[in-house]
Amino acid sequence: MDALSFLVWPFLACILLVLIHACFGIHIIERGIIFVDLALAQFIGIGLALSFLLGGDGKTGLALLFAGIGASILAFSRHVARHVNIEAFIGVLYVFSLAAAILILDRTPHGLEEFKAILNGNILWVTPGEVLSTAVLYATIGLLQGILWRRFLALSRDRTGGILLELLFFGSFAAVLVKSVQIAGVLQVFAFLLLPALIGRLFFREPLKILLTAWLTGIVFTTAGLALSYSFDIPTAPVIVALLALAFFAGLAIKMAREGCARRREVPSPPAFKS
Numbered sequence: 001m002d003a004l005s006f007l008v009w010p011f012l013a014c015i016l017l018v019l020i021h022a023c024f025g026i027h028i029i030e031r032g033i034i035f036v037d038l039a040l041a042q043f044i045g046i047g048l049a050l051s052f053l054l055g056g057d058g059k060t061g062l063a064l065l066f067a068g069i070g071a072s073i074l075a076f077s078r079h080v081a082r083h084v085n086i087e088a089f090i091g092v093l094y095v096f097s098l099a100a101a102i103l104i105l106d107r108t109p110h111g112l113e114e115f116k117a118i119l120n121g122n123i124l125w126v127t128p129g130e131v132l133s134t135a136v137l138y139a140t141i142g143l144l145q146g147i148l149w150r151r152f153l154a155l156s157r158d159r160t161g162g163i164l165l166e167l168l169f170f171g172s173f174a175a176v177l178v179k180s181v182q183i184a185g186v187l188q189v190f191a192f193l194l195l196p197a198l199i200g201r202l203f204f205r206e207p208l209k210i211l212l213t214a215w216l217t218g219i220v221f222t223t224a225g226l227a228l229s230y231s232f233d234i235p236t237a238p239v240i241v242a243l244l245a246l247a248f249f250a251g252l253a254i255k256m257a258r259e260g261c262a263r264r265r266e267v268p269s270p271p272a273f274k275s
Helices: 002-031 036-053 061-075 086-105 111-120 128-147 149-157 163-203 207-232 236-266
Strands: none
Touching (some): 002 128, 002 149, 002 163, 036 061, 061 163
């Protein structure tokens, strides 16, 4: 009973993370900018690092400031792509953000621990208040996603939409990441965004089916990760990430095996030899 009462809030936080990040994950995969979450989350990490340097707890407006700057930069990604490979640009943004955060945290009294907090988070110790505020924020952005779902999907698939719609998409995405990184860390947030949606897309092409599959697999494997982390006293984020990655590899193997069998059935049998 003690374990159940201890894990209920981390479990609810994981559910919220899976629900909202799977929605954005579909768009990120369609856009082909797979590491944008990692880059933007790490860019927000600069704000968190500055907060630690200034004596804060990593939950100040500095994270929101850097989220807004990062979202504005990425809103112009279509224009950037005309001059340089967009994944290369995102990679540069990520390594710059990581280097800047390390340099800032090097000047803080507990730099290593604070760096680990930004990277891995500590979702096992999430409070009821944090879960409630997260639910309110995610519900608001989820409602926006629902209202503008078709327009956002057209923006991601067909690149039809203006800069204001891009700013709205990346701005809402950045707002989600600020909260997500604070409670779960960069590593786990990246896994929640990419892996459940990627698993859904292995088997389906319709957005709704991808989303439902992403929600189901995300909830199942994050629940298993929480249980393993608590039972064996091991870091939560790496366990959840590893389980989701293994689920993706298993799904990929199943799809490859199915397609291999289908191709073999389609190959016509050689004509029988006649004497």
